Amino acid sequence: MIVSVARTALLSLRRDRAALAMSFILPIAFFSIFATIFGGRHDSTSKINVILVDEDHSPASLDLARGLEREDSLVVLTRPPSKSKGAELPEYTAATAEAAVKAGTAPVALIIPAGFGQNPVSFGGSQTGPAIQLLNDSSDLIAPQMVAGLLQKAAMTSMPDVMAEEGMKYTDKYIGGFTPDQRSRMKSSMDQWRKAESDGGVTGKGSASGGPIAVKSRAVVGENKDMVSFYAAAIGVMFLLFTASNSAGVLLDEAESGTLDRVLSSRVTMTTLLAGKLAYNTLLAFMQLTVMFLWGWAVFKLDLLTHIPGFLVMGLCTAFAVAAFGMLLASICSTRAQLGALSTLVILIMSSVGGSMFPRFMMPAAMQKAGLFTINAWAIDGFTNVFWRDYPVQQLWPQVCVLLAIGVALSLIARRIARRWEFA
Amino acid sequence: MKVHSMADASPRSSSGLPESIPLEVVSLVKRFGPVTAVDGISLELRGGECLGLLGPNGAGKSTLIRSVVGRVIPDAGRVAVFGSPAGSLEARAALGWVPQELALYPRLTCRENLAAFGRYHGLSGGKLTESVAWCLDWAALADRAGDLAKNLSGGMKRRLNMAAGIIHRPRVVLMDEPTVGVDPQSRNRIFEMIEALRAEGAAMVYTTHYMEEAERLCDRVAIIDHGRIIAQGSHEELVQSAFASRSQVLARLAGPPGEIDAWVERHAGRLVDGAAELTIEDSTLIAGLLDDAARSGLKLLDVTMRRPNLESVFLHLTGRELRD
Numbered sequence: 001m002i003v004s005v006a007r008t009a010l011l012s013l014r015r016d017r018a019a020l021a022m023s024f025i026l027p028i029a030f031f032s033i034f035a036t037i038f039g040g041r042h043d044s045t046s047k048i049n050v051i052l053v054d055e056d057h058s059p060a061s062l063d064l065a066r067g068l069e070r071e072d073s074l075v076v077l078t079r080p081p082s083k084s085k086g087a088e089l090p091e092y093t094a095a096t097a098e099a100a101v102k103a104g105t106a107p108v109a110l111i112i113p114a115g116f117g118q119n120p121v122s123f124g125g126s127q128t129g130p131a132i133q134l135l136n137d138s139s140d141l142i143a144p145q146m147v148a149g150l151l152q153k154a155a156m157t158s159m160p161d162v163m164a165e166e167g168m169k170y171t172d173k174y175i176g177g178f179t180p181d182q183r184s185r186m187k188s189s190m191d192q193w194r195k196a197e198s199d200g201g202v203t204g205k206g207s208a209s210g211g212p213i214a215v216k217s218r219a220v221v222g223e224n225k226d227m228v229s230f231y232a233a234a235i236g237v238m239f240l241l242f243t244a245s246n247s248a249g250v251l252l253d254e255a256e257s258g259t260l261d262r263v264l265s266s267r268v269t270m271t272t273l274l275a276g277k278l279a280y281n282t283l284l285a286f287m288q289l290t291v292m293f294l295w296g297w298a299v300f301k302l303d304l305l306t307h308i309p310g311f312l313v314m315g316l317c318t319a320f321a322v323a324a325f326g327m328l329l330a331s332i333c334s335t336r337a338q339l340g341a342l343s344t345l346v347i348l349i350m351s352s353v354g355g356s357m358f359p360r361f362m363m364p365a366a367m368q369k370a371g372l373f374t375i376n377a378w379a380i381d382g383f384t385n386v387f388w389r390d391y392p393v394q395q396l397w398p399q400v401c402v403l404l405a406i407g408v409a410l411s412l413i414a415r416r417i418a419r420r421w422e423f424a
Numbered sequence: 425m426k427v428h429s430m431a432d433a434s435p436r437s438s439s440g441l442p443e444s445i446p447l448e449v450v451s452l453v454k455r456f457g458p459v460t461a462v463d464g465i466s467l468e469l470r471g472g473e474c475l476g477l478l479g480p481n482g483a484g485k486s487t488l489i490r491s492v493v494g495r496v497i498p499d500a501g502r503v504a505v506f507g508s509p510a511g512s513l514e515a516r517a518a519l520g521w522v523p524q525e526l527a528l529y530p531r532l533t534c535r536e537n538l539a540a541f542g543r544y545h546g547l548s549g550g551k552l553t554e555s556v557a558w559c560l561d562w563a564a565l566a567d568r569a570g571d572l573a574k575n576l577s578g579g580m581k582r583r584l585n586m587a588a589g590i591i592h593r594p595r596v597v598l599m600d601e602p603t604v605g606v607d608p609q610s611r612n613r614i615f616e617m618i619e620a621l622r623a624e625g626a627a628m629v630y631t632t633h634y635m636e637e638a639e640r641l642c643d644r645v646a647i648i649d650h651g652r653i654i655a656q657g658s659h660e661e662l663v664q665s666a667f668a669s670r671s672q673v674l675a676r677l678a679g680p681p682g683e684i685d686a687w688v689e690r691h692a693g694r695l696v697d698g699a700a701e702l703t704i705e706d707s708t709l710i711a712g713l714l715d716d717a718a719r720s721g722l723k724l725l726d727v728t729m730r731r732p733n734l735e736s737v738f739l740h741l742t743g744r745e746l747r748d
Contacts, residue, residue, distance in 0.1 A: 168728065174431035256526075257525060257526065257527055257528075258525030258526075258528040259528065260527065261490075261523060261527065262521065262523055262541070262589070263496055263541075263544055265493040265494060265495060265516065265519070265521050266516060266541065266544035266545045266592075267513065267516055267517070267544060267545055267546050268544045268676045328426070366641040409592070423494075423495065423496065423497045424456075424490065424495065424496045
């Protein structure tokens with residue numbers, strides 16, 4: 001009897017493709033995504049972009065810059081990427097570097113001030129020279145800490161001569177100085193180190209320790225802000241996608257009950273019907289976002305009231321794209337069960353790759369690029385630009401254009417597929 | 425059997441189609457892959473007339489109806505509603521379709537359902553309000569106007585389904601088995617609704633499996649099988665055509681089974697559920713029939729002689745094999 005019950009259940013599962021997909025494809029898809037992000041099975045490691053401004057141009061600052069450039073986990077940018085071949089843009093200055101961090105070009109900028117080379121390192125916190133400035137975007141919690149650590153490492157490994165000279169000063173001061181012979185041998189050794197440095201022989205692979213270089217950190221984006229807006233957008237978009245596909249699924253109910261046939265036999269055409277559904281789903285998604293952000297404002301002190309224009313623009317564009325996505329899924333599927341399985345599969349994958357589950361800057365470069373094919377990534381970027389970077393509405397055009405284009409494209413595809421309901 | 429002539433002297437519309445004929449179907453063909461669902465059907469519905477469509481399951485009735493409402497594009501032939509091609513705005517406005525399915529919004533009230541379908545047909549303002557009120561009265565749902573459709577009884581849902589199909593007061597109504605699954609009381613109420621609608625002058629195509637409904641409601645009946653109209657005419661015309669002046673005899677007999685079979689065979693009849701079904705040319709011939717039974721040693725348990733009805737015609741023309 002037990003076998004009979006199990007056999008019946010197995011037969012039912014075999015004929016339910018939606019349940020089969022949910023049972024086997026979704027876990028495999030998710031496992032693969034998480035393994036790629038956290039399991040190190042990827043070819044391209046995630047690198048941190050660092051803007052470097054050398055105002056000193058001393059041997060010490062050049063050594064330090066070279067040391068940073070040798071770090072595998074950093075991409076050191078000294079000038080903005082050129083938009084046309086052969087025409088190099090001018091190097092970053094302190095002001096343009098700060099603007100670039102604010103714009104999200106890089107999460108960290110290092111500014112080596114003039115005069116740094118005269119007294120680059122100190123032991124025991126007694127440095128008198130100017131400190132290196134570390135400007136960061138506080139939405140990225142990892143990058144500034146990594147860069148600060150690697151900066152100290154670069155100092156220790158890229159400037160052995162400077163470190164040694166500084167050590168000699170301390171020896172002179174506290175121990176009583178070197179004999180002429182000792183000084184001569186020390187000079188000879190330092191010449192060798194300098195030669196090795198200029199030949200590129202210092203690998204920079206040593207371990208970082210201590211903090212001989214003075215660094216002043218300053219958050220230029222997101223000061224005094226918490227991550228509520230990020231999570232409101234990230235979580236909000238994911239649930240919007242679920243709601244939109246579920247709401248669009250009403251179309252399948254209507255097709256099954258015969259209501260769709262009846263409606264299409266009236267003056268309502270398929271285009272009118274889909275446009276009406278799209279308008280409703282857009283409005284519903286926008287209302288959901290509004291409620292979520294109002295909740296964030298009331299309970300978590302999200303700064304909604306000073307960002308209303310940006311919220312309206314991003315909210316409506318996101319809602320439109322999400323609604324069109326729901327319409328497309330509904331038009332592809334034949335039954336509610338199919339829609340449930342497909343939407344769960346696609347939305348969870350989109351949300352994980354697109355940054356709704358964990359920030360995209362934590363992902364490998366290839367996956368960050370893959371995220372650009374998701375609604376989540378563009379919507380989250382847009383909301384971050386509004387609430388984190390305080391962008392005015394006109395600077396949201398890339399996200400607005402992409403989301404609107406996604407919405408229009410998906411709507412047109414959905415309309416095309418919906419022809420199967422139109423006539424027999 | 426009377427088959428209406430397609431020729432007429434009606435005025436023509438701008439499309440060249442006759443304007444005054446509520447519904448005209450000419451040589452309609454629709455194929456689904458290798459299956460020919462409708463195979464050259466022609467029919468005509470006159471003003472104020474109720475035409476019954478009878479046919480076994482899969483005969484092509486639904487495809488025909490869906491072609492008329494423009495939901496199926498035929499491979500050949502044409503459909504005209506008051507001279508306008510099926511699917512055109514004019515045809516949609518003139519047609520009211522009551523599908524067999526309960527095509528309603530379950531979470532809307534009766535009034536909201538009617539208002540929604542009214543708007544889809546272009547009604548608004550006072551006209552919409554007036555039409556909704558008329559339909560609620562017509563369907564005897566005025567006291568349930570605020571109830572959700574999903575909470576109505578089966579009969580009420582059927583009536584609301586009908587009301588939603590005629591909210592725009594169409595001149596031609598297509599009823600697809602409107603009494604499926606309802607109790608006798610609701611069925612009677614539906615009959616009254618249909619008769620009221622006809623009294624207002626609406627022409628109607630009525631699809632049903634219930635012969636007594638067709639006999640009661642329809643002026644003419646078209647019997648469809650394998651995508652073709654195999655007979656068309658009034659009830660009397662169909663019976664006359666299939667059976668002429670013959671009568672049907674139903675007899676239950678007791679006796680040796682072999683003798684019963686032989687008796688039925690001698691008189692060109694058949695056994696249906698243990699009863700002999702025979703046809704005689706004249707009612708006076710029944711005496712000879714019964715004498716022959718007695719001579720064969722068969723005992724007559726009961727006997728009925730009747731004039732063939734629509735069901736007799738239907739089974740005579742379409743056979744008794746299951747079609748599902």
